[in-house]
Amino acid sequence: MAQFYSSIASCGMFVPQRVITNDELSNTLDTNDEWIRTRTGICARHIAGPGDSVASLGTEAARRALPSGDASNVDMIILATTSPDHFMPATATQIQSNLGATCAFAFDVQAVCSGFVYALAIADKFIKTGDASEVLVIGSEIMSRMVDWNDRSTCVLFGDGAGAVLLRRSTSPGILATNLYSDGRGYNMLYSDNSDPTFARGKVMMNGRAVYSMAIDCMESSVRSALTQNNLNVSDIDWFVAHQANKRIIDSVAAHLGLPSEKAVITIDSFANTSAATIPISLSLTNIKRGDLVVLSSMGAGFTWGTAVLRW
């Protein structure tokens, strides 16, 4: 039987136009640019307007990932999102309709900030079994509708946006390894609190310090394990594209791994934490060359975490 692999053919991103700087936030909150920048690496974030939806951002990112915007050959769409437009149906089906991807089946994946790595791993398995050949993997989020804009400990951290990749069947990898983990003992460390009726989607609550140290440990160990699975070393990595929750977390993981800091992609400065969208946004903004070894890694609420190692 023929051996199938999957590889990223193209990627795209889209963010809403409106930018809010740290200085702007300090007009209404007891915060300042210096605190936000030095503690997180964030300088600004894009925020959705009333006409934006997770589906509209995701659709635009997907269009940009599709060569000539043509979705007629797409047979599967996975949307990673924490902030779906509705509890039902899956926002992915709205994106399918917007794209006219009539040959695809579509569903959402909820693994919060790890959602994109989860969705990529699922897509890879479908392609490897021969059940799909052209898959859109999208991360799209409107986190600004899930934060309490009076809570400086959370609202300054998040932004809105979408990124997408087109994963295609190929004769050589492509994706070399993926691993996924969760530990439900961290369920209450980062969650949306539904007790306040003024927040239709619940509001984000976080034990920042606990999540911070867990993120470093989880990403380091899952990257090491994915590399070992393929007899690869840290020195083989060309690009480390980690979830963008805090620049200090990414710097620490890189330092623990012994990876030169210039190989760690940083986009949090302009976009903040867009949850499941940070990795595909970062992929779209990085000048990755064919043949480069790229490591994607993420950790988020749940706790959930995971890594994908791929040859570009």
Ligand code: UT7
């Ligand atoms: O994407 C999902 C995964 N999420 C993460 O990975 C986030 C992980 N956690 C973090 O990135 C960090 O813990 C934070 C950036 C959230 C917080 O940084 P920290 O260095 O852990 O600060 P802290 O929570 O310990 O707070 C230190 C101080 C506190 O004041 P006191 O008690 O020392 O007087 C906070 O009230 O900083 C204060 N503070 C702020 N000050 C100005 C908290 N938020 C702000 C703010 N502006 N926005």
